[in-house]
Amino acid sequence: MSNPSHPVRGPLDAPPPEAWGPLLRFARIAGRPLERFLHIEAASGVLLLVTAALALAWANSPWAESYQHLWHTPLGVRVGAFVFERPLEWVVNDGLMAIFFFLVGLEIRREVHCGELSEWRRAALPAAAALGGMLAPAGIYAALATSPDIRGGWGIPMATDIAFAVGILTLLGKRVPPALRVLLLALAVIDDLGAIIVIAVFYSAGLDVSGFAVAAAGLAGIVLMQRLGVRSKLAYVAPAVVAWAGVYSAGVHPTIAGVVVGLMTPVRAWLGAEGFVSDIRREVQHLEATEPKSLSAHQLAGALKHVNAAQREALSPAESLIHSLHPWVAFGIMPLFALANSGVSLEGAAFDDASWRVAGSVALGLVVGKPLGVLLAIFVAVRLGLSRLPTGVTPLHLVVLGVVAGVGFTMALFIAQLAFADQRLLAAAKIGILIASGAAGLAAFALGSALLPKTSSPKAARTADDAERSSEL
Numbered sequence: 104m105s106n107p108s109h110p111v112r113g114p115l116d117a118p119p120p121e122a123w124g125p126l127l128r129f130a131r132i133a134g135r136p137l138e139r140f141l142h143i144e145a146a147s148g149v150l151l152l153v154t155a156a157l158a159l160a161w162a163n164s165p166w167a168e169s170y171q172h173l174w175h176t177p178l179g180v181r182v183g184a185f186v187f188e189r190p191l192e193w194v195v196n197d198g199l200m201a202i203f204f205f206l207v208g209l210e211i212r213r214e215v216h217c218g219e220l221s222e223w224r225r226a227a228l229p230a231a232a233a234l235g236g237m238l239a240p241a242g243i244y245a246a247l248a249t250s251p252d253i254r255g256g257w258g259i260p261m262a263t264d265i266a267f268a269v270g271i272l273t274l275l276g277k278r279v280p281p282a283l284r285v286l287l288l289a290l291a292v293i294d295d296l297g298a299i300i301v302i303a304v305f306y307s308a309g310l311d312v313s314g315f316a317v318a319a320a321g322l323a324g325i326v327l328m329q330r331l332g333v334r335s336k337l338a339y340v341a342p343a344v345v346a347w348a349g350v351y352s353a354g355v356h357p358t359i360a361g362v363v364v365g366l367m368t369p370v371r372a373w374l375g376a377e378g379f380v381s382d383i384r385r386e387v388q389h390l391e392a393t394e395p396k397s398l399s400a401h402q403l404a405g406a407l408k409h410v411n412a413a414q415r416e417a418l419s420p421a422e423s424l425i426h427s428l429h430p431w432v433a434f435g436i437m438p439l440f441a442l443a444n445s446g447v448s449l450e451g452a453a454f455d456d457a458s459w460r461v462a463g464s465v466a467l468g469l470v471v472g473k474p475l476g477v478l479l480a481i482f483v484a485v486r487l488g489l490s491r492l493p494t495g496v497t498p499l500h501l502v503v504l505g506v507v508a509g510v511g512f513t514m515a516l517f518i519a520q521l522a523f524a525d526q527r528l529l530a531a532a533k534i535g536i537l538i539a540s541g542a543a544g545l546a547a548f549a550l551g552s553a554l555l556p557k558t559s560s561p562k563a564a565r566t567a568d569d570a571e572r573s574s575e576l
Contacts, residue, residue: 148270207295228492229286250460372422462534511540
């Protein structure tokens, strides 16, 4: 009998025919640390921190001019008389970030279908926490930044950066029950949805109806292809780009198109786990009925085509895209965005009253407003009987949750770009974001280390683990 702890090695475990064994073994050994790094939840948060620090150092180094020159490098497309050219910074903020927002749309769609937002009782607590965590920071900013030229930055401190926040909770290890991570993830999803609505409604330019017509044509193309049963994900890129271009020309920020397309992506699998296993078993039985040596390349290609189709349809399109895109977004697009937007030059920085008010209002909104809003909203929701605390989560855990929610890096920087055309005010907002996010992260880690017990009870841990697994199904 085979030992389950020592699985039987198959032909694919051996080196491929062209590989040189010693070099292949060295490459696999060298790749293990990177593989482990990519599987740690805190990894993307650490990478964001490193790229933000690199951008800040670069923008204040003797090579600062090269930093500015890089992001103003023009990129574009020229076809005959048609020319579309934009700086590299625009390509990152308006182009690549549309993929980030597409992923956000996919995650919202999944959570609404079968996750923490699928039932109102499960969604009530994170929804209340997210709402409080958005209103309080915006209110603090609006109360402090009363001048008309800086009032528009009220949306900056509203959002929580999920990569940093989850990273900090991960660093606290077993002090944090899984149920608290699930609560943070649900809060962040609703928080992102709120930020998307704010961007679409309050941070869009003058609207052009013709652009909406183009966007509607792109979205209609997606719906039509879905009704026709088109299953290739690449086929949907063209209508999605049309929708993005239409939203951009309409005067709404083009990343909103990414969210809409994400929300339209199907969340139900065609085959699912049982159908996949059944299809593969039937195909294997068919192959076993034929002498392997007599199998032609054509027959084998047909079988592989069927297996690939079954593999593609085992997961829903939304789930499959989340698994495929998440590493690229977390370890590519988001760090690139941080590198492009965190480089604030401090040389000769002599802030006027407006700049100080922007920086201070953003910082207080994140460091004070976020935990205050989250905790008050949770208290009200529990007292009114709208929800209850998850098993294993105590008031001390909620304090850490509120503080870590004040880490508002990626989305806050993004909204700052939309809120201020004045580079002086934009730089002040970025400094406020960076200082506040760093302070909130350090405070959350310090409070968690000091206040939370090193381990939770086994019963609470098991219950929380069950809750986390159910949220992932």
